[in-house]
């Protein structure tokens with residue numbers, strides 16, 4: 001069994017050198033045995049490195065996480081009693097151990113077939129940017145309980161918050177902010193995302209955010225201000241006001257998530273007007289364009305189906321928003337920010353100020369006009385705001 005000991009030594013060494021990729025036990029000794037194979041990988045559990053064993057049976061998999069000493073004892077036992085073959089993949093080399101009935105064995109070392117180590121994390125332990133434990137605002141917002149466990153009904157919300165932070169961070173990261181980042185979140189609601197963004201930027205990214213949440217409902221504003229105080233978030237405040245007319249001192253980044261219908265345009269307009277570095281909106285309901293849709297050609301056929309008319313309105317409203325933003329010197333992206341399983345309102349329009357527009361602005365303007373003509377759209381509300389048409393200002 002000298003080769004078994006050598007093989008286990010190779011496995012220990014690869015873990016020590018941080019080169020371990022995976023280990024597979026196969027070729028069962030007893031053909032009638034239900035256990036077909038065992039897969040091993042490293043996992044981090046509460047900052048402790050362990051080996052994760054997946055026992056592959058005919059109809060089920062059983063998983064165990066073992067401390068390293070225990071894990072090597074188990075590996076030895078499995079090799080001596082259950083399997084004839086073991087393959088260790090490390091980034092330094094592959095080791096293939098063959099055991100035989102006559103107790104002879106071979107251990108072959110060969111060139112590493114993989115140079116990539118798997119990410120070191122437990123299957124169930126997601127690497128979230130916002131932590132659930134010891135989180136004052138998430139507890140006050142009833143997303144987690146006092147022990148920091150996510151409440152069953154808030155699992156999706158928690159995922160959404162984290163995804164949102166990931167996306168916004170990717171947008172803000174490349175932007176240069178001289179000192180502070182003045183962020184305005186319009187239609188902040190209960191502030192789930194506003195608190196999380198402040199927390200992440202201030203406490204994890206070590207930036208200097210000054211965030212203002214603007215919200216129509218006074219009850220939500222005072223509740224959010226209470227929670228901000230409780231969390232000791234000094235530069236996060238909520239003010240009662242409307243997206244259209246709230247007074248804003250400084251604005252580098254405009255955010256408006258799920259502001260209804262043309263309130264999204266009002267928010268975009270305020271961002272453009274303030275020459276914001278970034279404008280991030282998640283639109284919600286698209287009535288303004290829907291009412292106008294009136295193509296004269298066969299596209300009309302799409303509109304006879306209610307749901308398709310709705311989707312068509314959504315596509316056109318948001319495409320025109322993105323193009324209008326481009327005519328104002330923004331580079332614009334439109335993407336799904338979290339899968340539809342979490343929320344149906346999942347499209348995000350992200351516009352960042354650019355010195356080099358990707359296309360000639362006159363071409364984009366012509367494209368906007370062509371789209372409008374094709375679909376019989378008289379005007380997009382955002383255009384009216386930009387043109388300064390007083391009729392559209394509240």
Ligand SMILES: C[S@@+](CC[C@H](N)C(=O)[O-])C[C@H]1O[C@@H](n2cnc3c(N)ncnc32)[C@H](O)[C@@H]1O
Nearest residue numbers: 187188189214215216217241242243257258263
């Ligand atoms: C659907 S909620 C979204 C809340 C939050 N942004 C989010 O995504 O979780 C929309 C919020 O915008 C507020 N709101 C609607 N119209 C507004 C307006 N014109 N000005 C300011 N807030 C507005 C509503 O009171 C509500 O709290």
